[in-house]
Amino acid sequence: MAIDLWSVDLHSHTTYSDGSQSPEALVRLAKANGVRVLAITDHDHTGGIDEALAMGVNAGVEVIPGIELSASHAEFEDIHILAYYFAWHAPQLLARLEAFRMARETRAERILERINAKLGAEGRQPIAYEDVKARVKGAFGRPHIATQLVERGYVPDMNAAFRDYLIPCNVPKYYMPAAEALALIHQARGLSSVAHPKFITPERPRLRRVLTELSALGLDGIEAYHSDHHADERLYCIRLANQLGLMITGGSDYHGFNPQGMHHDGRSKLGSVQLPYGMAVRLRQFYLARYPLALLLLEWPPAAAAALRRALHMHYRLRSVEVVPGASPTPDLAGLWPTAESLVLSLPTGDPRLIQAIAAAGEPLGIRMVAVPWERSGYEPQRGLYETGGISAERFQRTSLERLAHEVVHEAILAQLR
CATH class of the missing domain: 3.40.50 (Rossmann fold)
Known part of the structure; x- marks a missing residue:
């Protein structure tokens, strides 16, 4: 089999954040879908990496340790920054992620309080925080609350949970400053890439400005290939990455389901972007040049x-x-x-x-x-x-x-x- 026929997916999620598959199941799915290189990029959590690496050895899938951090820069909030090939057990990194997750947990608890008030007004039994927390394997997020709403029969599916409860009862999210996120990644000897840039802003002059500023702060790459990027959006990101001297990455952003609160299609098939193996090679070339x-x-x-x-x-x-x-x-x-x-x-x-x-x-x-x-x-x-x-x-x-x-x-x- 020619190397380029092996698929690469550099953006995926497990049950350690807001994905529906365990790390082991995700690696098995990658194998079944012809994905040879898989990056596990859970939100703000590294807990699934060791499990995925172990399964990758058995399944013949090259697993890249990754993470997806939520960051802010200037007037832009919810900029997602992916990290690849970083020291996922580094104490300083883990301490910062733990503090970040605590902020997420506090937010989730406040959201649940609002949902329970709404449920009470509807004559329904509230959901205990401990019941939700007990089901969380990694980073606490809104999908965990949505799952409880579905299981209790309050809504028919995840989309309805977000539409009827999670979105109306939302609490603003805490974002790590982009400069801090990039520094954290580089201190752990990792590479960074901004995820699905089309969602930062649809205005290309503003997008160019923010990506140029992030590049000056140390950004290494741009995720040009994404399941929600159209051909012209991919081409624009590729040209911008080349102009800024940044690497090009891509992935399906697979979650396994698509709640309405997500701005992209998390149901995309793992490996659906069909990236050639050469993308993983270029990622490693970039790594060996930097470190x-x-x-x-x-x-x-x-x-x-x-x-x-x-x-x-x-x-x-x-x-x-x-x-x-x-x-x-x-x-x-x-x-x-x-x-x-x-x-x-x-x-x-x-x-x-x-x-x-x-x-x-x-x-x-x-x-x-x-x-x-x-x-x-x-x-x-x-x-x-x-x-x-x-x-x-x-x-x-x-x-x-x-x-x-x-x-x-x-x-x-x-x-x-x-």
């Missing part, structure tokens, strides 16, 4: 290492270096990094002194070392060195070099974020 990594092929057979280095250079433009053993276990590495850039090195030995010397050469430039050991490597894990799982001879033989290059880069990025 340089050194991939250390430890004790690989020379022919296998040379073949993978060629594939990594072809698809990710990684400069290739072969460290030839000499009399000294720590050869002169001056000039290894003339600039901060990602590269791949073949090391015939896992000698700690050699690895430490390479790490010392890259440290001033902020380059992280990620070991990619061969299965029979005698390499011992070292402090400060990240590591993927060992590559077995069986895996090398059954996987095309192109496929293996993509998997190794994906796994290396994840290894230094866990």
Whole structure:
């Protein structure tokens, strides 16, 4: 199967926010729909990422850790900013998200109070806050209240719940300043992309202005491909991204249902935007340029290492270096990094002194070392060195070099974020 026939979906939601599928079920659905790369982008919550990653390994789906933050900038509220490939367990990030979720919870409690007043006026029994809270797996949101309204028979479906109760009883939402959201993402070594920009404003001069300002604040990309973007809207976003030097992303924004309170079609089929695998490759290329990594092929057979280095250079433009053993276990590495850039090195030995010397050469430039050991490597894990799982001879033989290059880069990025 050609790589480009594999679909990519960089925008989806699980039950940890306002989606209808568990992380495991969502990954299984991605597999069934031909999605090879899936980003889990729950609202303000990272709880589903580890579950999705574990299922992705079993299902053969490359899961990208993601999140969707609600932000404000200037006169614009509810700007959604997606993050990809970030350290989802970073304490500072988790603390900020917890505070943000507490604000959401307070809002949900106030909405429920208004709904209960309306239910009382209609002669109906109120809904206890504890009953709703008990059903929440991640971020508390209006869909959880809507589900209770449906289950109690007060409304026939989710759309009616929003139309008759959630929208009339709404409470204004708290938004994180966009500058803070972007800084939070970058502190966690992630990439950012503004989601469904058409919903920020329909006025293109104003949209250009706000996206230009967000770019100056550190925005990395624009979600040009979205299930609600028409062809001319996609083209406009692509042109604007190119003019601003931003990456282009896209996804279905799959939720599994479409309550009327949502401004987009959350029922869109997962993978419906039909993005080629090349979009995931470009996302990783952008990542490796922003956060340089050194991939250390430890004790690989020379022919296998040379073949993978060629594939990594072809698809990710990684400069290739072969460290030839000499009399000294720590050869002169001056000039290894003339600039901060990602590269791949073949090391015939896992000698700690050699690895430490390479790490010392890259440290001033902020380059992280990620070991990619061969299965029979005698390499011992070292402090400060990240590591993927060992590559077995069986895996090398059954996987095309192109496929293996993509998997190794994906796994290396994840290894230094866990």
